[in-house]
Amino acid sequence: MKIVIYYKESSIRRARSHRFLVSSKMKTRTFILMSTFLFTVTILFADDLKINVSIDDAMDRFCGTWVNTEYSSIPTQKDVYNRDGTWEWWRKVSFAKPIHKGKFVIEEAWIDSEGNLWFWIKHIGWEQDYGRLDKSGNVWEYIYDYSGESLTEIDPNTPGYRIRYRQ
Numbered sequence: 001m002k003i004v005i006y007y008k009e010s011s012i013r014r015a016r017s018h019r020f021l022v023s024s025k026m027k028t029r030t031f032i033l034m035s036t037f038l039f040t041v042t043i044l045f046a047d048d049l050k051i052n053v054s055i056d057d058a059m060d061r062f063c064g065t066w067v068n069t070e071y072s073s074i075p076t077q078k079d080v081y082n083r084d085g086t087w088e089w090w091r092k093v094s095f096a097k098p099i100h101k102g103k104f105v106i107e108e109a110w111i112d113s114e115g116n117l118w119f120w121i122k123h124i125g126w127e128q129d130y131g132r133l134d135k136s137g138n139v140w141e142y143i144y145d146y147s148g149e150s151l152t153e154i155d156p157n158t159p160g161y162r163i164r165y166r167q
Contacts, residue, residue, distance in 0.1 A: 050110040050118075058109035058119050059083060062133055066140055066164035067093055075144070075162055076100075087123065102126060130154070138166045 066079045076099065078090035085105060088098035102123055109119040115135030121142075122128045131142030132154050144160035154161065 049113050051112075053109040053111055053117065055106050055109060058106045058117060059085075061117050061137055062106065062119070062121075062140075065167040067167045068162075068164045069093055078167075079164060140164045140166070 060083075063081045063083045066081070067077060069077055071077050073091045076089040076091050078093045078095075080088045080090075080098075081104065082088075085103050087102055087104050089100045090097075091099045102125060104121055104123045107120040107122050107128075109117060111117055117133040117135075117137075119131055119133070120128060121131060127145035129142045129144055131140060133140050141154045141156075141161070141163045143154060143158055144162050156163070
């Protein structure tokens with residue numbers, strides 16, 4: 001027994017155009033889904049984004065006079081970092097002469113997603129500090145003589161924690 005099925009040409013055209021519409025809808029949905037996914041991932045991991053900063057830009061933002069009069073004398077109350085890569089430390093803000101002088105380099109610097117400047121500073125012949133300059137440029141927090149992995153936060157309870165304010 002032979003079965004013959006007859007189709008109208010218009011039915012075939014409708015089926016093909018329907019397949020095209022489904023395909024377009026799928027592409028649109030897939031695009032929207034992927035865009036939403038990528039946007040969500042970007043937002044979730046935005047805290048991990050780092051924007052590298054040139055050493056010159058970091059020096060421009062960092063250099064100046066830094067004080068904390070709450071320190072008795074150790075650590076020093078006043079630190080001056082000059083654009084030429086030299087530093088001077090005063091035991092007391094009121095002292096006429098520094099107790100130490102030296103040279104420093106900023107070895108690496110970047111800006112986090114909140115606009116804070118993070119950097120490694122090497123005092124030649126002394127220690128290496130890991131620091132953060134807040135986005136206003138007026139508060140410098142750092143871990144003195146830090147030699148571990150990069151941190152994402154500077155905890156005031158960490159040994160060697162220091163904080164200074166721009167004068």
